[in-house]
Amino acid sequence: MSTLRVGGVPGPAGYDSPAIVTLTPPSPTHAGEADAAPIPSGAPATGVTTPSRLRLVLPRRGAVERDHAETVFRALAEGRWAGAPRRVKVYGLNATWLGDLEVGGRTLGVTLKQTVPAPGVFAALRALSPRRRSVRQWRGARRLRALRIPVGSPILLARGVVQGRPCDWLLLERVPGVDLLSHLALDDLSVQEQHDAAKKAGAIVNRIDSYGWFNRDTKLSNLIRTPDGEITLIDTVDIQRRPGRRVRMLRAMLYEAIGHGVLPRRPLLMRCLRAAVEEPRDAWRALEREALRIKDPVPRGQMTPRSVRA
Numbered sequence: 001m002s003t004l005r006v007g008g009v010p011g012p013a014g015y016d017s018p019a020i021v022t023l024t025p026p027s028p029t030h031a032g033e034a035d036a037a038p039i040p041s042g043a044p045a046t047g048v049t050t051p052s053r054l055r056l057v058l059p060r061r062g063a064v065e066r067d068h069a070e071t072v073f074r075a076l077a078e079g080r081w082a083g084a085p086r087r088v089k090v091y092g093l094n095a096t097w098l099g100d101l102e103v104g105g106r107t108l109g110v111t112l113k114q115t116v117p118a119p120g121v122f123a124a125l126r127a128l129s130p131r132r133r134s135v136r137q138w139r140g141a142r143r144l145r146a147l148r149i150p151v152g153s154p155i156l157l158a159r160g161v162v163q164g165r166p167c168d169w170l171l172l173e174r175v176p177g178v179d180l181l182s183h184l185a186l187d188d189l190s191v192q193e194q195h196d197a198a199k200k201a202g203a204i205v206n207r208i209d210s211y212g213w214f215n216r217d218t219k220l221s222n223l224i225r226t227p228d229g230e231i232t233l234i235d236t237v238d239i240q241r242r243p244g245r246r247v248r249m250l251r252a253m254l255y256e257a258i259g260h261g262v263l264p265r266r267p268l269l270m271r272c273l274r275a276a277v278e279e280p281r282d283a284w285r286a287l288e289r290e291a292l293r294i295k296d297p298v299p300r301g302q303m304t305p306r307s308v309r310a
Contacts, residue, residue: 048085048097048112050077051160051167058138058157069156072110075103076158076171082107092116093162098174109174110155111234113137116167127166133237134168140215140236141172147211149204152224152234175232181220184262193229198268200231202275205249214242218249219256246277247286254287 056073059065085099093116100107115134117127126132134157144151158169180197183189189197201223208215216238224232250273257263264272273280 048079048081048099049162050079051114051162051169054158054160054169056156057159058135058154072101072103072108072155072171073158075101075108076112076156076169085112092118093165093167109176111152111172111174113170113172114162114167115170116162116165119165124166127168132168134170136239137170137235137237140239143213143239144208144233144236147207147213149207150230150232151236152232172234175224175226175234177224177226177232179221180223180225180231181256181260181262183225184220184257184264185260194264194268195271196229197225197231198264198271199275200229201253202250202272202277204231204233205246205276208249209243209246212241212243214240214245215249216240216252218252220253221256247283247290250276250283250287251290254291258291 054077056070059069080102082100082102085097087095087097089096093114095114097112097114098110099112100109102108113134115127115132117123129135138154138157141151141154145153152175153173155171155173158171160167160169178186180201183194183197201220204223205218208218215233215236217235218233219235222233222235224234226232253272254263270280270284273283277283
C-alpha cells in the first residue's frame with residue numbers, strides 16, 4: 001500500500017484541508033473487463049446489431065488502405081464474427097465490443113466502438129460534425145502513428161442509423177495485453193517489468209509533447225502493456241496541438257491511480273517522471289500540488305468506483 005497527501009478527504013476541517021489517505025488495491029481486473037456487461041436477452045448471437053443504412057466513411061485515400069477497409073467492412077456488415085464478440089463497455093446505445101472477424105480466410109482481432117448521440121436536434125447536428133468523437137479518435141491515432149508513437153490503429157469508420165439516430169462504427173485493430181491500471185491492481189509484474197513499463201509510459205508522454213501535441217486522456221487504463229513488453233496508447237480522442245503539457249498528461253495517470261486505490265510506489269513514479277520530463281523533481285512537486293487539489297478522487301462512469309479510506 002502507498003500513501004500520498006491528497007485533498008478531498010473529509011477531515012476535521014472538511015474538504016478544504018489535505019489529509020493522509022491509505023490506498024487499498026482494488027480487486028483484479030484485466031484490460032476491458034472492468035466494464036463487462038452481459039449481452040441483453042433477445043440480442044443476436046453475436047451481441048452486435050448492425051445499424052441500418054451502414055456505409056463506409058473512412059478511409060478515403062490510399063488504394064491499398066481503402067481496399068483493405070472495404071474488405072473488412074463487408075465482413076463487419078455481414079456479421080462474420082469468429083465466435084461471439086464480448087461487450088466490454090455500455091452506456092445507453094453507446095457500446096464497445098472486442099472480437100475476431102473472419103476476413104479473407106484469416107482471423108482479425110478488432111475493437112468495435114459504437115457511438116450514438118443523445119436524443120434531440122442539437123445532439124444530432126453535433127453528431128454530423130467533422131469533430132465528433134469517432135472522427136477525432138481516427139485523426140488522433142493517425143497523427144500519432146505518423147510520429148511512430150505506438151497507438152491502437154483504426155481500420156475503418158462507418159456510418160449508419162440506430163433507432164432513428166445517426167450512429168458511428170469505429171473499428172480498430174485490437175491491442176493484445178493488459179492495461180497498466182490492472183497490472184497495478186494485480187501486482188503481477190516483476191520489479192524489472194514494473195520499472196520498464198513505468199519508463200515506457202513516461203517516454204510516451206515525452207514523445208507526444210516533444211512533437212508539440214497533447215493528449216488529455218493519458219490514463220493508465222488507456223495504456224496497454226503488450227505481451228512483448230511494449231506500451232500502446234488506445235485512446236486518441238483528445239489529441240491537441242498544445243505543447244508544454246507533460247505534467248498535465250502525467251496528472252491523468254495520477255488521478256486514476258488515486259481514484260482506484262493503486263498508487264504506484266515512489267521509485268516507479270520517479271522512473272516514469274525521469275522518462276517524461278527533464279526536471280523530475282520539479283514535476284514531482286507540481287504533481288503533489290495537483291494531488292492536493294483533488295476534491296473527489298473516486299472515478300465516475302462505467303468503471304466500478306474503488307474505495308479510498310481515510
